Amino acid sequence: MNRRALLTGSMSLLGTAALASLLPLGRERALAMPHFTPRVRRVVYLFMSGGPSQLETFDHKPGLAALDGTELPESIRRGQRLTTMTSGQSSFPVVAPRVGFTQHGENGTWVSDLLPHLGSIVDRLCIVRSMHTDAINHDPAVTLIQSGSMNPGRPCMGSWVSYGLGAPTRDLPTFAVLLSNSGLFGGQPLSTRFWSSAFLPAHHQGVQLRGGSDPVLYLDDGTGAPQASRERLRDARTALDQMHADETGDPDVTARIEAYELAFRMQTSVPTLARAGDEPESTYTLYGDDARIPGTFAANCVLARRLLEDDVRFVQLYHRDWDHHGTMQTDHPIAARAVDRASTALVLDLERRGLLEDTLVIWGGEFGRTVYGQGEVRTDQYGRDHHPRCFSMWLAGGGVRGGLVHGTTDDYSYNVVDGALHVHDFQATVLHLLGFDHTRLTYRSEGRDFRLTDVSGRVANELLDE
Structure with missing residues (x-):
């Protein structure tokens, strides 16, 4: 062998060895998961895209009636960053909700009159009034609550669950996504990366099912x-x-x-x-006649229940009608009416089928809304801007404390007073219920270990059953 051949052969061997050392970084490793006995087997996440107002849903502030029209004190706002939609305002007038609240359940929990059906099952719900996030605009806020980072390119929660638990059924995806047909202005824009597996193996990404007779295109x-x-x-x-x-x-x-x-x-x-005709009439008595119309939120709730029955691990429903910058009095009631009965029916349906005890139901958006009005405030119409400092969500099902109201906000529903839960705390708690230590559910990519909760997050044990 001459010198040229020796060097050429050596370089080939070195290149092969280097490539072999890199290949395992992109492969799924053998996982010993879940890390401990899970409380739930499956999740259905009812995502209210656009940001429901906590003031018109679950965070009752009767004292605002006396403050209506007054200027929001700077001591409350504390120089908060504003969106471009209200940063030019010279005044920030308090707008009291133009909707009533009624007490429900054994503990007399206050729930908006826009959500009477959810009020009727409040003893099954764990309501969190003290959620907060880092993002003030829709896209980064949805990206954060779905993937743990405001920057695109991370796997979403459903993909992490698929990666950790695998597929219990061979005939359906582990992670399914359903989008409601919007009934208002076309709906808050969504990106397919909100159900992306990113650097996780591609089979963990969400599979979008459409309403109608053709749920998956080209199937x-x-x-x-x-x-x-x-x-x-x-x-x-x-x-x-x-x-x-x-x-x-x-x-x-x-x-x-x-x-x-x-x-x-x-x-x-x-x-x-997807055949709705297989459902008995009692289903439509429970969910309402909207459940007969493919693509509605109610119809998607029925389909979600069927997916959960067939052991799909993670089902995500998106309802996109919650971004009300100037139409709180007209559009907020429409959005609430579209989801109130069906969300309630899903919880009751899972319960009567014996599925609720090991299913986690989640309801909520990416952030809340401001107590001050956006733009012109009239007697017949007002709007609210994005608000990341506090918002409300609820959970129901296995492992969570029904009838609990967690966390409080100040008199303006502007800042969390106690029981603060960050988005990463919420994610850590969901993973905990599924049997994961959120700090150990990781995947190595580009030389570092990534996780859903990034570098923070704690399990909110105060929300969980003993």
Whole structure:
């Protein structure tokens, strides 16, 4: 062997060794999870995109009636960063809610009259009035509560759950996403990255199911080929892809194989699942007639229950009608009416089927709304801007304390007074109920270990059953 051949061969060996050392960084590692006995097996997250006003839903402030029209004190606002929509205002007048509140349940919990059905099951709900976030605009706020970071490129909560728990069913995705048809102004814009797996293997991303007879686009084979022929084609493609995966160690190829296999099985399972005609009349008595209309929030709640029955791990519903900068008196009631009965029905439906005890139901948006009015405030109309310092959510189901109201805000519902829960605390608590130590549910990418809760977060044990 001459000197040139020796050096050429050595460089090839070094390159191969370097490549081999890098490949495991992109692969799923063998996981010993969950870390402890989980309280719940599945999650349904009813996401109210746009930011519901805590003042018109769950944070009753009767004292605001006497302060209506007065200037919000600077001692309360404390120089908070404002959005571009209100930063030019010279005045920040307090606007008392133009909606009544009624006490419900054993503890007399105050709930807005816009949500009478949810009020009727308040003893099953754990209401948190002291949530807060870091973002003041929609996209970074949704990105933060979904993925743990305001910057795009992180896996969302459903993908982390899929990664940690795996798929209990072979015929459906582990993580499903449903979007309501908007009834107002077209709905708050959403990006598919809100249900992305990012650097996690691709088969952990959310699968969006559409309303109607075609829940997943291009799922139908369309060729009319016999089942046996299609199975042979699938097997041949899988064999070729597996050869490539074995040669390269590329995790994306493995993920693609799994995606093809799942899509093949979903050609049968999804159309059957989405058939609303299989539901008895009692379903529509419970959820309301909107549940008969594909794509409505109510219809999606019924579909979510069916997915949960079939052991889909994480179901995310997005309702996009909650961004009311100038239309609180007209549009906020419409958004509330669209979700009130169906959200309540879902909790009751899961309970009567014996699923609620090991299912976590989550309801809430990305932030709250300001106590001061945005723009012109009239007697017949007013608006509220984005507010990250406090907002309300509720949880129900396995492991959480029903009938609890956690946290308090100041007299203006502007700052948290006690029981503060950051978005990362909320995420850590959800993962805890699923059996995870949120600090140990990690994935190595680009030389560091990432997790849903980034570098903070605590489990809110005060919300949990003993």
